[in-house]
Amino acid sequence: MKDMLLKLAEATGPSGSEDAVRELVKKELAGLAEDVRVDAMGNLLARTGPRGRASKGGHKVLLMAHLDEVGLVVTNVEKNGFLRFSPMGRLDPHVCLGQRIRFTGGALGVIDAEPVEKPGDLKIDKLFIDIGAASEEEARKTVRPGDMAAFDRAPAVLGHRVTGRAVGSRGAAAVLLQTLRGLRATPHEVLVAFTVQKEVGSRGARPAAFGVDPDLALVLDATATGDTPEARRMEVSLGKGPAIKVQDQSGMAYPALRRALAAAAAKAGKSVQYEVLETAGSELGVVQLSHGGIPASGLSIPTRYRFGPTEVVDVEDLEGAVAVLTQFLKDPVDLSF
Amino acid sequence: MGVTQPAEPRPAVTRPVLQKFTEAAGVSGDEVEIRRVVRETIEGLADEIRSDTIGNLFATQQAPRRGKVRTVKGPEGERPLRVMLAAHMDECGLMVQRIGKDGLLRFGKVGGIDDRVLVSKAVFVGDRRLPGVIGAKPIHLQERGDWEKPIPYDEMYIDIGATSRDEAERHVKVGDRAIFATRYEEIGRNAAKAKSFDDRAGCAILAESLVGRYGLEVVGAFTVQEEVGLRGARVAAHAVDPDLTIVLEGTSCNDMPFNPLHGQSTWFGRGPALTLVDSFTIAPIRLVRQVADLAEKHKIPFQFKRVTLGGNDAGSIHKSRAGIPTLAISLPTRYIHAPAQLISLDDYANAQALLSLILDHLAKGDLTL
Numbered sequence: 001m002k003d004m005l006l007k008l009a010e011a012t013g014p015s016g017s018e019d020a021v022r023e024l025v026k027k028e029l030a031g032l033a034e035d036v037r038v039d040a041m042g043n044l045l046a047r048t049g050p051r052g053r054a055s056k057g058g059h060k061v062l063l064m065a066h067l068d069e070v071g072l073v074v075t076n077v078e079k080n081g082f083l084r085f086s087p088m089g090r091l092d093p094h095v096c097l098g099q100r101i102r103f104t105g106g107a108l109g110v111i112d113a114e115p116v117e118k119p120g121d122l123k124i125d126k127l128f129i130d131i132g133a134a135s136e137e138e139a140r141k142t143v144r145p146g147d148m149a150a151f152d153r154a155p156a157v158l159g160h161r162v163t164g165r166a167v168g169s170r171g172a173a174a175v176l177l178q179t180l181r182g183l184r185a186t187p188h189e190v191l192v193a194f195t196v197q198k199e200v201g202s203r204g205a206r207p208a209a210f211g212v213d214p215d216l217a218l219v220l221d222a223t224a225t226g227d228t229p230e231a232r233r234m235e236v237s238l239g240k241g242p243a244i245k246v247q248d249q250s251g252m253a254y255p256a257l258r259r260a261l262a263a264a265a266a267k268a269g270k271s272v273q274y275e276v277l278e279t280a281g282s283e284l285g286v287v288q289l290s291h292g293g294i295p296a297s298g299l300s301i302p303t304r305y306r307f308g309p310t311e312v313v314d315v316e317d318l319e320g321a322v323a324v325l326t327q328f329l330k331d332p333v334d335l336s337f
Numbered sequence: 338m339g340v341t342q343p344a345e346p347r348p349a350v351t352r353p354v355l356q357k358f359t360e361a362a363g364v365s366g367d368e369v370e371i372r373r374v375v376r377e378t379i380e381g382l383a384d385e386i387r388s389d390t391i392g393n394l395f396a397t398q399q400a401p402r403r404g405k406v407r408t409v410k411g412p413e414g415e416r417p418l419r420v421m422l423a424a425h426m427d428e429c430g431l432m433v434q435r436i437g438k439d440g441l442l443r444f445g446k447v448g449g450i451d452d453r454v455l456v457s458k459a460v461f462v463g464d465r466r467l468p469g470v471i472g473a474k475p476i477h478l479q480e481r482g483d484w485e486k487p488i489p490y491d492e493m494y495i496d497i498g499a500t501s502r503d504e505a506e507r508h509v510k511v512g513d514r515a516i517f518a519t520r521y522e523e524i525g526r527n528a529a530k531a532k533s534f535d536d537r538a539g540c541a542i543l544a545e546s547l548v549g550r551y552g553l554e555v556v557g558a559f560t561v562q563e564e565v566g567l568r569g570a571r572v573a574a575h576a577v578d579p580d581l582t583i584v585l586e587g588t589s590c591n592d593m594p595f596n597p598l599h600g601q602s603t604w605f606g607r608g609p610a611l612t613l614v615d616s617f618t619i620a621p622i623r624l625v626r627q628v629a630d631l632a633e634k635h636k637i638p639f640q641f642k643r644v645t646l647g648g649n650d651a652g653s654i655h656k657s658r659a660g661i662p663t664l665a666i667s668l669p670t671r672y673i674h675a676p677a678q679l680i681s682l683d684d685y686a687n688a689q690a691l692l693s694l695i696l697d698h699l700a701k702g703d704l705t706l
Contacts, residue, residue: 016619041660073614075643076599084599086614086645125599145641146613146622197619203656211659 001178001322002315004028005162008170009155014071015088015200017104017148018042021067025173025194032180033192043208044194049186057332058187062214062294063325064205064283065173066198066221069166070307071150072101074129077140081133083109086124088148089199090280090307093122099309102152107131107142109149151309160315161238167311168222168303169198175242175301175321176220179329182322186329198283199307202250205283209290216257216295216335218328219245219283220321222311223275223300236273238302239314241265242321243275245298250285253297256335261297264328270320275300295335299325354378354541355685356521359531362461364430364514365447365565368392370464371426375540375559382547383557393573394426396547396557406552407700409580417554420699421579422546422692423570423650424539424586425563428532429674431515433462433495436506440499442469444515446490448564453487454675460495463513469497517676527682528606534670534678535587536563536649542585542668542689549693552700563650567617570650574657581662581706583695585688586649587680588612588642588667601643603669606681608638609688612665614645617652621662627704628664628695637691638683642667662706666691 013021022044029036033046044067050058070089077083096111103109109129116122129149133139155164162171176192183190191212195204198221209217223243226234236243244261245253258274265272275298288296299321304312357378363371372394376386383396400406400417407418429448436442442462446452456473471493474483495515499505519532531537543557556577561569574582588610589602603610611629612620632639655663666688671679698704 016614016622039660040662041655043660073645075645078598088614088619125597145643146625200619201617203619204660206656207658207660 001174001318002157002162004174004178005167005171005315005318006155008174009164009167012102012104012150013068014104014148014150015068015197018067018196020104022194025067025177028177032177039207039211041204041207042196043204045192045208045212047189047191048180048183049188049190051189056187058189059215059333060191061188061329062191062193062209062212062217063176063179064193064195064208064217064219064287065176066169066195066204066283067173068196068199069150069169070199071148074143074145074147077136077143077145079136081135081139083129083131083139083143084125085127085129091124092308093124093127094119095308096127097122100152101129101149103143103147103149105147108152153309158312161312162315163310163312165309165311167313168301168306171301171313171318172220172222175318175325178322179325182326183329187332188329190329195283202281202283202286206286206290209287209294213291214294216333217287218257219287219296219298221282221298221300222303222306223277224279224306225302225304228304232279234278236275236302238304238312239316240273240302241271242317242324243273243300243302245275245282245284245300248275248277248280248282248284250281250283251288253284254288254295256337257295257297260333261299261324261328264331265324268323268327270323272320272324273302354544355529355531355538358537358541359521359533362466362514362516363426363428364432364516365427365562367514368426368561371537372559375426375544379544379547379557389572389576391569391572392561393569394559395573395577398547398550398555400552400554401550404552405700407702418581418699419554419556419577419579420696421556421558421574421577421582422543423558423560423573423582423584423654424543425536425560425569425650426540427561427564428516428535428537429564431460431495433509433511433513433515436502436509436511437494438502440501440505441494441496442505442509443491443494447514449674451674452490455490455493456488458676459518460515461518462495462497462509462515467497467508468518469495469515472496519676523682528679529682530677530679532676532678534668534680535673536585538587538668538670538680538685539585542685542692545689546692546696551696553696555696560650567648567650567653571653571657574654574661578658579661581699582651582654582664583692584649584651584654584663584665585692586665586667587670587673587678589644589647589673590669590671599643603642604640605669605671606683607640609684609691610640610642610667610669612642612651612667615642615648616646617648618655618663618665620664624662624704624706625664631694631698632691635694637694638687639691
């Protein structure tokens with residue numbers, strides 16, 4: 001599990017430029033799923049298990065995890081070779097300052113800022129990227145407006161935890177892959193969607209859910225924690241198991257699915273937490289509104305320091321998530337209220 | 338950099354169409370007049386013209402029976418590639434919300450209007466274009482401090498010359514929309530001024546593109562309610578189910594020399610702007626780059642929009658169904674969402690040229706989706 005996470009967290013995939021992550025996941029999917037395809041948005045879709053609702057109690061179950069991460073996009077190349085940029089997702093200007101970034105094409109850059117009077121004045125439009133070019137012409141040979149980048153920070157092992165950029169959401173993607181790897185008998189047709197553009201507003205998830213048209217969906221993603229010094233109150237901690245999604249800014253989970261996930265956790269002997277996320281949304285909200293409405297919940301990976309280059313996740317939470325998900329897929333699901 | 342000249346002579350119909358379209362009324366949710374004007378203009382240019390229940394107007398050109406047609410394989414077999422061209426008919430404006438005992442009309446804003454542009458403007462109210470004025474206290478009677486802060490819209494009113502509620506109600510109903518009473522005029526070297534280039538310029542480009550025929554199925558979608566949340570386009574995209582959409586828009590332009598380069602958005606007169614990323618859409622960047630290469634090769638001036646703020650119908654279209662690749666071609670529009678907006682007619686002509694170039698090359702199969 002740890003190796004899979006480290007591998008996925010190496011790749012750079014800011015929203016809208018997820019190619020490298022998608023290729024990596026696609027390779028991992030070989031032999032685990034069939035009908036692997038990429039839709040018009042760039043979502044990576046596949047399936048496994050019996051087709052349709054052939055077996056008793058079986059449903060079309062969509063498992064979703066996103067490929068992208070918070071990043072930036074170049075908007076201007078200035079005369080002196082500096083670049084200006086806009087955030088893709090929740091990019092904190094203070095966190096950007098002094099960071100090294102990597103473009104999806106491989107180029108490196110460093111971020112610095114115009115002088116500002118007080119820290120509060122540090123907005124994204126005061127920041128610029130230096131790619132080591134001495135002129136606009138030289139800069140344009142490497143980077144063009146529209147090119148995207150993310151923090152250049154390789155993942156690293158931190159005790160029994162892992163740190164790095166996007167380790168929360170890549171952890172969720174790793175959970176999905178590992179679940180497929182261990183999946184034996186299931187009554188369900190298991191549809192998987194590795195989606196794009198989540199960090200800019202869950203844009204890939206809507207077309208993915210529409211294209212797949214499942215009976216129910218589980219969204220796998222990172223969630224925040226409340227276990228750091230003076231943290232905003234939240235009943236989720238690192239290392240206490242994956243969190244069953246109850247509610248976030250995007251929507252509310254389908255109660256029967258919450259119960260089914262809790263029952264699966266009990267059966268698998270794994271501890272779980274419950275996620276009420278007040279500071280962010282997830283793909284849940286758009287997935288559950290697709291077609292005539294799709295019962296949806298999620299299993300979330302507790303993640304510290306979200307959206308920055310130093311996210312931290314606990315490998316045991318990831319392993320717990322795989323166990324709960326695997327157990328969930330073994331049994332028929334009762335979707336009645 | 339100087340003003341660029343259009344690559345091709347502009348069609349003779351441009352100016353009357355721009356004038357008709359920009360002067361027509363069509364505040365979001367009440368696009369009746371502009372829809373009628375558009376429909377009259379495009380009559381005979383499509384195989385089918387229809388509107389839907391939300392108010393979008395569609396003009397469908399089937400692929401030609403003869404000549405090369407680009408096709409795709411769908412579940413129902415091989416069919417011509419379906420391209421939707423989208424421009425929104427609605428404009429920002431005002432809506433009468435309450436008629437006072439004094440005969441003055443209190444109003445709300447429809448779409449994103451800066452309160453500061455409202456005061457002392459002449460407007461037309463309702464279907465019958467009743468003239469009115471947005472009033473405020475004259476400077477003689479103001480106290481120090483009055484002019485130091487902008488007047489919020491809900492402290493302004495439209496004065497139609499009525500002195501009582503009864504009198505006003507004979508002419509106006511709550512819910513009537515009001516538009517700015519700006520005439521279309523050509524000014525400067527090759528610029529035009531009007532109230533609603535956003536997005537009547539797009540509507541005009543779309544209407545005029547229907548004069549041509551392409552080796553594609555082309556569906557022109559004149560959408561409604563863009564300014565209040567990209568609402569018509571969502572319905573339109575679902576119904577049309579295109580393989581590709583090109584959105585024709587007006588976009589922000591703040592290229593005065595005293596503004597920092599990275600906040601200007603676009604340059605006036607340097608060609609239509611292609612969007613890479615905006616607030617609602619990440620464009621299919623490989624396709625945008627192909628279009629840019631094509632424009633360069635054919636010497637059509639263009640630029641990339643240089644901010645990621647703002648958005649257009651692409652935001653709801655590209656997420657429709659299982660995802661629809663969507664491009665946006667935008668005209669730099671100075672003073673957008675204000676009573677008098679300015680476009681370059683060179684940019685307009687170059688946007689037309691770029692659109693027909695894209696459609697021709699799509700039909701030839703030169704652009705990979």
